Amino acid sequence: MTFVVGLTGGIGSGKSTVADLFVARGARLVDTDAIAHALTAAGGAAMPALRAAFGDDIATADGALDRARMRARVFADPAERSRLEAILHPLIRAESRRQVDAGDAPYVVLAVPLLIESGDWSQRCDRVLVVDCPPEVQRARVMARSGLAADEVDRIIAAQATRAQRLAAADDVIDNTGGLQALNERVDALHRHYLGLASARPA
Structure with missing residues (x-):
């Protein structure tokens, strides 16, 4: 372990x-912020679910998450924040667990x-x-x-x-x-x- x-x-x-x-x-560093950025980049694994939940306007022209727009939404409405976390957090946890168990340090x-x-x-x-x-x-x-x-x-x-x-x-x-x-x-x-x-x- x-x-x-x-x-x-x-x-x-x-x-x-x-x-x-x-x-x-x-x-060895496992950075959940970096994982979240990768998941919400253009082509990131979280983007299809985020677009389905929040609409295409939360994506930039290249297909990444529009962080400023999403930040404004989730700070204005706790329910929106909960929806965002329900999508992102399981993916972040799974990837962080994989990275923790990988490599040697x-x-x-x-x-x-x-x-x-x-x-x-x-x-x-x-x-x-x-x-x-x-x-x-x-x-x-x-x-x-x-x-x-x-x-x-x-x-x-x-x-x-x-x-x-x-x-x-x-x-x-x-x-x-x-x-x-x-x-x-x-x-x-x-x-x-x-x-x-x-x-x-x-x-």
Whole structure:
């Protein structure tokens, strides 16, 4: 059985940076966001079901999911969000399971932005690692990288688990309010910890 570290955190917390640092140390990354993008790209496996459920106007001219249009729909209507998740989540779970079990690495980092919010993800992980920073830092980072207005970012943050809920579910926490040196030191320590846990697991 592969040793799995579930990586999560709120939008703008720095999950991708942390994931890259673990990969640089030899971990293998399974990224559910990347899986979702592949499923909803032109020709992606989810697109026929999405077009059937939501109509052809949720697709771009080349046949990929129009993310801005879909995001507006699901944030305006929880029922639409549920319909979207009912289509995407089983496909994402199946593909992530396949990727976790494929290949060879000391351990796998399973990056799931909504790990706390969505179903049984945490039960599939040996450890839950939360990348943490204050909401005002999240907001500033997301606005800087995406151009979204503050109220749009706040709506996204409000739709996710609270900071307290994520921290309560965490086995390990990385505070990502400092600089890259502090981040590297924390990742180094956790990498050694995970290597030890993975090697101690019975084959």
